[in-house]
Structures are given as structure tokens and as C-alpha cells.
Amino acid sequence: MLRKYSNSRSLADNIRLGVLTAFSAGMVNIATLIIFFAFSSNVTGHYAILAEEIAKGNWYQVAVVFSWIFLFYFGNFTSNIIIINYNKTHTYLAHSVPIILEILCLFTVGMYGSYYYNETLQETEVLVALCLYAMGLQNGLTASISNFAVKTTHLTGATTDLGILSAMFTRKEYRENEQLRGKFKLIAYIALFYMIGGVFSGLIYFYIGFNVFFAVCLSLVVVLFYDFSKIKFYAFFKKGDGYMPREADIATSDDAVSMEAKRMKD
Amino acid sequence: MKFHYILALVLMTGIVSILFMLNVGTRHEEIIVGAWKEIKWTYEGAEDKEDTLLRAEALKSLRSIIGQDFLIHENETWIFTPEGQLITSTKPTENDMRLRWLLKGRGNILVIKNGDIPIESYNITKLNDEILVLSFNVEIGAKGVAELTFERIRL
Numbered sequence: 001m002l003r004k005y006s007n008s009r010s011l012a013d014n015i016r017l018g019v020l021t022a023f024s025a026g027m028v029n030i031a032t033l034i035i036f037f038a039f040s041s042n043v044t045g046h047y048a049i050l051a052e053e054i055a056k057g058n059w060y061q062v063a064v065v066f067s068w069i070f071l072f073y074f075g076n077f078t079s080n081i082i083i084i085n086y087n088k089t090h091t092y093l094a095h096s097v098p099i100i101l102e103i104l105c106l107f108t109v110g111m112y113g114s115y116y117y118n119e120t121l122q123e124t125e126v127l128v129a130l131c132l133y134a135m136g137l138q139n140g141l142t143a144s145i146s147n148f149a150v151k152t153t154h155l156t157g158a159t160t161d162l163g164i165l166s167a168m169f170t171r172k173e174y175r176e177n178e179q180l181r182g183k184f185k186l187i188a189y190i191a192l193f194y195m196i197g198g199v200f201s202g203l204i205y206f207y208i209g210f211n212v213f214f215a216v217c218l219s220l221v222v223v224l225f226y227d228f229s230k231i232k233f234y235a236f237f238k239k240g241d242g243y244m245p246r247e248a249d250i251a252t253s254d255d256a257v258s259m260e261a262k263r264m265k266d
Numbered sequence: 267m268k269f270h271y272i273l274a275l276v277l278m279t280g281i282v283s284i285l286f287m288l289n290v291g292t293r294h295e296e297i298i299v300g301a302w303k304e305i306k307w308t309y310e311g312a313e314d315k316e317d318t319l320l321r322a323e324a325l326k327s328l329r330s331i332i333g334q335d336f337l338i339h340e341n342e343t344w345i346f347t348p349e350g351q352l353i354t355s356t357k358p359t360e361n362d363m364r365l366r367w368l369l370k371g372r373g374n375i376l377v378i379k380n381g382d383i384p385i386e387s388y389n390i391t392k393l394n395d396e397i398l399v400l401s402f403n404v405e406i407g408a409k410g411v412a413e414l415t416f417e418r419i420r421l
Contacts, residue, residue: 037370037377037387049372060291064372067284121295121369 011182014146015189020223021142022152022190024216025135026197028106029153031212032131034205035113036124040131041139041153043072064125068132075136076143083144092227098141099224103217105134110213117210149186155194158187294373294393302398302416304342310411344416352378376400388414 025041032040039045046069053061079098086094109127117123135153142150151157165184168174175181205212345353352365366379370387378386388400391413398416 037375038372053372058291059287060293061372061374063284063287063291066280066287070280070284119368119370121293121373124370125372 009146009149011186014150014186016226017142017146017223018150018152018186018190019193020219021138021150022194023197023200024219024223025138025153026194026199027201027212027216027219028131028135030198030201031205031216032128034202035210036128038068038124038128040128041135042156043069043132043154044156046072068129071129071133072136072139075133075138076140077136079137079140080144083141095141095145096224098137099220102134102137103220103224105130105137106213106220107217109134110210110217113210113213149183150190152190152194155191158191161187162191294390295369297393297395298346298367298369298376298390298398299348301343301345301419301421303419304344304414305417306413306415308413308415310413343419345421 029039029041032038046065050062050065050069053065078101082097083094086097109130112123112127117127139151139153142152162184165174165180165187168180169184201212201215204215208215342354346367347353350366350368352367354365364381366381368377368379369375369390370377374390376388376390377384378388386402388402390398391401392399396418398418400414400416401411402414403411
């Protein structure tokens with residue numbers, strides 16, 4: 001999921017990444033909506049609110065909403081600064097660090113919420129800000145490494161694409177286009193799992209409260225370790241004690257994986 | 267290199283603007299503290315009807331039906347204490363003493379809790395030194411938005 005970059009990614013890679021991260025984003029968004037009465041991933045709505053608050057002259061609220069939008073932007077910025085600078089030398093690490101930072105943010109929200117949260121407005125504003133930063137990190141990572149194919153924290157663009165593709169599929173020539181079908185499948189999966197994540201979060205929140213953020217962390221850990229285990233697996237077989245799996249079996253055709261495995265072996 | 271300076275300048279401007287607005291703006295959590303007397307109650311579903319005696323009666327009965335499920339009673343006075351307690355009566359009962367108020371979102375949602383259990387939430391449509399307007403969704407036959415307008419009083 002995280003090892004490959006841009007055009008070297010297959011549809012399956014993007015679906016795996018999209019499904020798990022969309023599930024996490026759906027969970028976070030609904031959790032913050034239930035707990036804090038604020039969305040943490042759909043920034044378009046925050047822009048509308050920002051305009052409304054400016055028009056009303058509520059400068060404190062303008063500052064709060066502006067800082068939320070700014071942190072979402074900064075999350076995207078952070079992810080891509082890391083990816084751009086370390087992608088060629090430490091691919092897996094460069095793609096993992098944004099996820100690790102996201103886990104840290106959400107873990108902090110979960111911990112603070114469980115043990116220290118007094119439900120003051122300032123606490124609410126800061127915790128929502130952390131969630132927006134986390135969603136920015138995730139969106140920046142998935143969009144960047146998938147060549148903008150996977151965006152999982154909001155569905156405006158995805159719904160637009162689904163509408164466009166549905167219209168295109170009324171013509172046979174487009175229906176038979178594998179690339180377009182793949183794109184439709186990917187977006188449909190993202191939308192579906194975002195919804196499932198949201199519903200799941202809404203259901204479990206009433207039983208586990210703030211621990212819902214730990215559940216999100218868990219799904220992100222799966223994203224991290226799925227590839228880590230594959231790299232270890234590959235490195236193990238590269239030591240040359242017996243059976244060597246086919247390249248197709250472990251999807252190691254790209255340079256990034258070979259480089260990572262070589263580094264680990266060294 | 268020029269771009270780096272521009273980016274740094276934009277980021278710094280953004281941060282300074284946020285800090286400035288946080289300082290000059292007034293926080294809902296502070297303004298809402300005090301005593302508020304209900305002065306008006308409106309229901310959007312009834313706004314376009316002619317202002318007749320019959321309508322006034324209908325609104326009154328509608329209000330009492332909605333009031334059964336909400337805190338609102340007749341000519342209510344709400345006192346928001348700085349400690350987070352909400353007093354809705356001049357002679358509070360033991361139950362009244364358990365009511366807490368919280369603000370959520372960006373300070374636009376008023377949540378009322380009984381102990382630790384959330385019982386109601388209202389949208390804060392307007393809040394300044396003199397006026398507090400709360401709105402909430404009701405579903406009685408047809409959906410609509412009810413609005414409660416309060417005026418600050420000095421006790």
C-alpha cells in the first residue's frame with residue numbers, strides 16, 4: 001500500500017490504500033461530529049462557515065475556523081515535504097512517517113478525551129484542530145503517492161467523478177475502457193468504506209466513547225504494517241535459503257521495494 | 267529561493283492573523299454567561315400565515331407541545347453560570363441543579379446536560395451582549411425550525 005509511488009501503483013494497491021484510509025477518515029469525521037459537533041474532514045463546509053462568520057463579524061470564530069482550515073492545509077504540506085525529500089532514498093519510511101504522525105495525533109485525541117477532557121470550548125477547538133491536521137496528513141499522503149487517484153477524507157470530488165463516469169458509461173466505448181472501469185471501482189470503494197467507517201464509528205462510539213480514536217489508530221497500524229511485513233518477507237527470501245517467490249507473488253517489480261529491501265539487508 | 271520567502275511570509279501572515287483575531291474576537295463561552303429572559307418564540311412553519319388571534323393560539327399550543335420535550339416553559343429565565351451550571355428557575359429544584367451547559371463546535375452549539383447525559387442541543391443563531399437567539403429542529407407533524415429569542419437581564 002505504501003511502498004509504491006505514483007504510476008508504479010496498481011489498481012489493487014490503490015484500492016487497498018483507499019479502502020483502509022477512507023474507513024479511517026469516515027470514522028474520524030463521524031466521531032468528531034458526534035463528540036465535538038464539528039466535521040474534521042470536509043473542508044469545503046469550513047470554507048462556507050468561514051465566509052459566514054466573516055460576514056457576521058464574529059472574529060473569534062473566524063480565527064478558529066481559519067486555523068482549522070490552515071491545519072488541514074499544513075497537514076498536506078507536512079506529508080508532501082516528507083515525501084518529496086525522502087521518497088527516492090527511503091520510500092517506505094517517507095510514506096510511513098505521515099501515517100505515524102496521524103496515528104500520534106489521533107492517539108493524543110483519544111488519550112486526552114478519555115482522561116482529561118472537561119468539555120470546555122477551547123479543548124474542543126484544539127482537539128478538532130488536531131483531527132483536521134491528521135486528516136490533512138492522510139489526504140496529502142494518499143493523494144500524492146497515488147498520483148492524485150486516492151483522496152479519502154472528503155467525497156465531493158469522488159461523487160463528482162462518479163457522476164461523470166456514470167454518464168460516460170452510457171456509451172459502450174467508455175464502458176469497455178478498463179482504466180475508466182478501474183477508476184469507477186476505486187472511487188466507489190472509497191465512498192462505500194468512508195460510509196462504513198462513519199456508521200461503524202457512530203455505532204461503537206456509544207459503547208466505547210473516546211476509545212473510538214484508538215480503533216482508528218488500529219486500522220492505520222494495519223496500513224503501516226501490511227507493507228512492512230511484505231518488505232521483511234521479501235528481505236528474508238533475498239537471503240537465498242531455498243525457495244524464491246515469483247516477482248508477481250509479492251509485487252516487487254518496482255525500484256522502491258528493491259531499494260528498501262536492499263537497505264534492510266545491509 | 268524567492269518562493270521560500272513568499273511561502274514563509276504567507277504562513278507567518280496566516281498565523282499572526284489567527285492570533286490577532288483570537289485576541290480581538292469575543293468568545294461565546296464568555297458572552298453567554300449571565301441571565302437571559304425569553305422574549306420571543308417563533309416557529310418557521312407558521313411564519314407565512316396571517317397574524318390572527320387564531321394563529322397566536324395555535325402557536326401557543328404548539329409551543330406547549332414542543333415544550334414537553336424541551337427545557338422551554340413559560341416566559342423562561344435562563345442563568346448560565348461561569349462554572350457551567352444552567353439555572354432555569356428562580357427556585358431551582360434538585361433536578362435543576364444538575365443541569366450543565368456546554369458549547370461545542372466553534373461555539374455555535376449549546377449542549378445542555380443533565381449530569382453527564384446530554385439532553386438537548388441548540389444552534390446559537392445570534393449571540394451578543396444583549397441578545398441570544400437559539401434555534402432547534404422540531405418534528406411535529408411537519409418538520410420545522412423553532413427559534414427562541416432571549417434578552418439579557420441584570421439580576
